Amino acid sequence: MALFKKNKEMETESLSAEQILEKYDRESTYRRNLGKWAWVVTFIGVYLTLFHLYTGFRGAFASQIQGPIHLGTALGLIFLLYPAKKGLHRKQKGVPWYDVILAFTALFVGYYNVIFYEELVTERIIFGYNTLDVIVASLGVLLVLEAARRSVGLPIVIVASIAILYAMFGNFIPTKLFAHRGFSWETVVTDLYLTTKGIYSTPIQVSSTFIFLFLLFGVILIKTGVGQFFNDLAFALTGRFTGGQAKAAVVASLMQGMVSGSSVANTVGSGSFTIPMMKKAGYRPEFAAATEASASTGGQIMPPIMGAAAFIMAMYTETPYSFVMLAAIIPALLYFSGVFLGVHFESKKLGIVGVSSSELPSIKQLLLKRGYLILPLIVIFYTLLSGRTPMRAALIAIFVSFVVGLFQRETRLTPMKLLKAFEEGARTALPVIAACGSAGIIVGVIVQTGLGARIANGVIALGSGMVITTLFFTMIASLILGMGLPTTANYIVTASMAAPALVLGLDVPVLAAHMFVFYFGIVADITPPVSLAAYAGAGLARANPFKTGLTAFKLATAAYIIPYIFVIHPELILIDAQPLSLIISVITALLGMVGISSSMIGYFARQTVKWERFALFVGGMSLIIPNVYISVAGLLILVSVYFVQSKRPKDERKDTGVTAMG
Structure with a gap:
């Protein structure tokens, strides 16, 4: 088993993995040294997780109660965990006083909707909002934007801020296509924060019910040791063949993608092990990094969990998540087949052979000793396909993952480990919650101003009413937005503006149109010039980032072709198949x-x-x-x-x- 002993090169690479993740993944720049505030973060994080477990079992509250508890608690955690400036997360000890004030202010404005729920859905609709409502709504919108800036990045804040300005000053726009009558600040913020038209619209509703529980499932499943099992199984399956080291990286990322939906995190997590091994086998650093980045990016389109945006897609398209999951299987397999074949031909070209069977683990022994680790994934597939709600499916899968962890002493979740897992589950969800809240601002403005219909008409006119040209311009918009926005926010924006052009103007099936923008929002992570997953892989491989991005683009060429095919011939996503x-x-x-x-x-x-x-x-x-x-x-x-x-x-x-x- 010499293949799996960490050599000096792997140790050196893995030591820098955390730094690389922090450089390219804003979600990882949280405070490590919280000082006396650590127990507060643990308490709030565990509370947030228990709240979602309770509502998963009991059923969700009304959206104007469930959403504010979900978002308000998350905002409080974000201000305690994420510093105002990116580089301060390691320098600062404890939490500065101003972030403590922001955290508790965020908790107050979040729970304001819960405390005054009855009044907000009855009296305020008839008599209008009072001064305190406007102040709270203003603070709520600003705190959501600041939380998103800290945990997700500046681009989504810029887009959301432009949306607010557009809502307020649309009457000054000279073109009829985008002009509207304009709204006051009070009208904009109260609509966005005190109703379900904006921040508490579909994205946060889905985040507060489905997404959080699935992210928690991923955290607990990883603690069972399934990640290492996937790596070992991938090498056992492919290691002996031509280019086995790189093929194993593709297969391992495919399997891990079923659990985690983050391109950059997948690249760094798997790549710290696979990239040095590929380099040692004879692959160029750029190719090794591109292979891992391409395969890891595909994780967001790999059922059953996929990316968080897939759950929002199910709500937007009014399609059961079980069908969304099934519809994604063939395109996902085609994507990974393209990457796998690219690795095969590159290996043949370079003459890179596989690993000796004596250095590989036995498939039979792996399945006998650790095959039970895939039981939670089987359970979640079955429960979703059997017609249960995603909330209930995730809840059952979490319980099965906990039971599976009991089989080995090192993966057994003791009470303290379980509390830490609950805290980690909440922390993992924070950037997604902030992104959904910010995207809700954009959605709210689109609804308030009618911008979605205007842009849809513009896209159709730009494409001259032709399917291919309209798809092309939609693809470009999705890729450009994806270079700055996280996948979830990118999908929400394009689903609100671009997808309607395909559905209403060109009679494209709803699911096909939404899957189209979903795919291109994802592959933006490996599309030059801003290809974050490829850059993260290049950091691990000590490779040229831009060349790595180009190589990843070529390896994942299928991802740029398949969406066109399933829009034109939707049988590939099981529509009328x-x-x-x-x-x-x-x-x-x-x-x-x-x-x-x-x-x-x-x-x-x-x-x-x-x-x-x-x-x-x-x-x-x-x-x-x-x-x-x-x-x-x-x-x-x-x-x-x-x-x-x-x-x-x-x-x-x-x-x-x-x-x-x-």
Whole structure:
């Protein structure tokens, strides 16, 4: 088992993993040295978790009670945990007095809606809001923005602030497309904070019911040791084959993606182990980092948990989450197949062989000794598919994870460990809650001003009413927003503005339109020039960040093609799918991934010349399109290129004009 002993290089890389995570993931920049405030943070965090466990079992309160408790408690924790400036989280000892004031102010304004719930939903609607209501609403909006800046980053605050300014001064806009009558500050903030039209709209409602419990499930499941089990199982399954080290990284990230929905966190968590191993095997640092980043980014589209935005998608599209989960399976497998095949062809190109079987763990022994660790995932799949609500499914899965942890002494959750797990679950949810609250501001303004319909009409006009051009402009908008906004907020914004253009203007199925913007919001993490997951991987690999981003873009090319296909042919996401045609479509799409991946890498049966790369790409694209005649033509192209290359001597190296991965 020499393969799994940490060598000097791995130790050096893993030591810097936390610093890299803090650099590229704003969510990780929380205070470590809380001093006397540590017990307060633990108390509030455990309380927040117990509240969600209770409502998961009992059923959620009214949205204007559930949401404010959820958000107000989270805001209090954010101001205690996240400093005003990014670099202070390690320098400061304890919590400054001004953050204590902000924390308790946030708790007060959050619980204000709960305390005065009856008045807010009855008297205030008839007689209007009083001065205290306006003050609290103003503080609430400002505190949500500041909490988001600290825990998520500045871009979402800028977008939300522009939205507020637009709501107030829309009457000064000269163009008829975006102009509206304008609203006063009092009207804007009370609508955003004291009703369910803004901050407490769908994003926070979903966050306060489904998302928190699923994040807690992920935290408890990781404490059972499932992460290391996934790594070991991935190496056992793929390690002996060509490029086994890199293929194991892809498979491990696929499996861990079923639990965690963060691109950067997945990249750093898995990459601190897999990237040094890939470099040692002979891969270039940029390729090793790009492989991990591409595979980790795909975790957000891998059922059952996916990214937090998937739960909001279920609410927006009025689709059961169980169907959203099933609809995502084929696109997710195609995505990972593309990355896996890219790794295979790069390994063949470089002549990197697998690991000796004697150095790999036994699959049989792994499953016998630790196979029970996948039981919570099986349970959550089953409970969701059996028709139970996501809240109840998550609750059952949390309980099963706790029981599974009892099987080994080191993973057994003692009362103190359980309290820490509850605190960690709350802390993990904080950036998602802040992002949902800020996105709620944007949604509220869109509803208040009618901006969504205006932008939808603009997108349709820009695309000249054609599906492909409209999809292209929607993709660009999703990618640009995704470069600054977290996936959840990006999806909420694009679902409110861009998706309606596809649904209302082009008759695209609702789920297909929302899945389209969801995908492109995710792959923004590996799209240059701002590809945070790729940059995080580059930090671990000591690689060039921009070249790593380009390489990740090429490896994950499938992610930029598949959404177009399932919009045009929605059977790939199980809409009106017939079993036989679906099976044929999946098989041809997988063959298409072979052509596209080999084209991107520059290797098929042999190293390719330029015309072969072009032919392979055309053939691959033709196979992905669910049309029998086009697919047959694509297959003939691939077979022809293979036949031509097979006649070429193995040791012959043609000048392709590019290095590995271009």
